[in-house]
Amino acid sequence: MSEPSKFIFKSVLKALHYSGLAKAMAPVARGHGVIFMLHRVCPVEDAGFSPNRILKVTPKFLEHVITLVKRSGIDIISLDDVPARIKDKDNKRRFACFTLDDGYRDNIDHAYPVFKKHNVPFTIYLPTAFADGEGDLWWLVLQESILKADRIQTTIDGARRIFTTRTQKQKDTAFNDIYWWLRSQPEQEARRIVSGIAKDAGYDASPLCSDLVMTWDQARALAKDPLVTFGGHTCRHLALAKLPANEARREIAESIVRLERELGRPCHHFSYPYGDAGSAGVREFEFVTSLGLATAVTTRKGHVYAHHQDHMSALPRISLNGDYQDLRYVSVFLTGVPFVLWNALGRARSLLVGLKPAKAQSVENGKLAA
Ligand SMILES: [Zn+2]
CATH class of the missing domain: 3.90.105 (Molybdopterin biosynthesis moea protein, domain 2)
Incomplete structure (x- = not known):
């Protein structure tokens, strides 16, 4: 998201918060639960040029989010329990899950102590090449x-x-x-x-992966704690929708087999690298379903609703993003309102673009890509 778009989105979130509109609309907007997405958890916030700071939150912020979620009467559950929870019509309590993509080592050093302190289950999606120390970040x-x-x-x-x-x-x-x-x-x-x-x-990227990502030994040690679940995130962290079908399927299937072998336990969960519509679509969702996995998560924004029981291979998430480390934003996220508005705007925009003549559409796409 560009800086002006970010400014507008933050202003909308603040307006929803201070006007009371988010709270008022929550009963119709919120779903059964939310799946939070994180990447890195580091105590020091980046200053200066650091565009990937969006992937980092502080342990303190994570702890505040956990406290807010609990105080809001939301059950924090394991991803293993999500399919049954979505189908359980009698349970009116909302749920939240915490997930972390890519297997950064700071998940062990800084996120795990926070989750442990609050007895919170969480899932790490680990690309196999990353744990091998050969990932291309x-x-x-x-x-x-x-x-x-x-x-x-x-x-x-x-x-x-x-x-x-x-x-x-x-x-x-x-x-x-x-x-x-x-x-x-x-x-x-x-x-x-x-x-x-x-x-x-003159930048030598060769040690980057092994400097930042956990090894198989570290993953095995962490996996001994019943709070921790590991999920697949492909072998090489490639955008699956851009690959030929057989290669995309192999990336998913082989990563699950490898995780099960390395960690000595079944793997039921998967996260699509990048997770946006251009990186994972219906073809990939069907691959995951055919492999018998229980859940798969995207980076599409939103709450989990009852209808997702028919779309367990395409679950939305809510990003806990380094640029939004403010509990006012998180409390608005928990109402579901910004995502309902966001997705409605997206649909309206698609409709408008779809109605434009082909020439005008290509010009707009060109601008977007640039
Ligand atoms: Zn990833």
């Missing part, structure tokens, strides 16, 4: 390369682009332009481009 490689360089050059849509990256503003612009264009590209190609940028910048 290209979004961080791009950030570190831009941080290091005063100048970045790459080719975007066939045109050579040179970014001066001396100031934080210049670095932010370069990151946003390059990152969002890469997200629209075939992923192996995107990774090749980032690798070239890192090489030019």
Whole structure:
């Protein structure tokens, strides 16, 4: 999300909070439960150029969220219990789950002590190549390369682009332009481009994965605690919808088999890398269902409603995002109202775009991709 969009979204959240509208609309907007999505949990908040700070929250904020959820009368449950809970029409209590993607080691160092202290179950989705120390965390490689360089050059849509990256503003612009264009590209190609940028910048990305992500031994040790559940997150953390069908299915199936073998227990859960509509769609949801997994989560925003019992392979989540570390936002998220509005706007926008002539539509898409 761009800075202006973020500002507008935050203003809407504050307006919903202070006007009392979120509270008033909650009875019709909120679902049976929520699944929170986190990535990293680190005590120090990033200052300066750090576009991936959205993936980090502090342990203190996590603890405050847990306290808020409990105080709101919401049961915090294991992902294992979600399918039965959604089907249980007699249970009117709401539920919340905590999930963390990618298996960052700070989940052990900083998130686990908080979950343990509050006896809160949680799920970690671990890509197998990451636990092998061979993952390509290209979004961080791009950030570190831009941080290091005063100048970045790459080719975007066939045109050579040179970014001066001396100031934080210049670095932010370069990151946003390059990152969002890469997200629209075939992923192996995107990774090749980032690798070239890192090489030019003199940034050595080879130790990054093993520096940041837990090993299999660490995952095994953590998995001994009954509060902890591990789920699949593919082998190489590729956007599945961009892959040929057999490769996408293999990425899911092999990651589950490997997790079960390494951790010595069944794996019933899965998270789609990136998780947006361009990275996981109906084809991927059907793969997950055919593999007999109990749940799979996306990054589509929203509460979990009764109708999701027919869509257990495409569950929405709510991001606990580093840019939204404010309990006022979380209390509004718990009403469900912003997501109902967000999704209604998205549908309206799709309808409008769908009604435009083909030429106008392609121009708009071009602008969006840039
Ligand atoms: Zn991920």
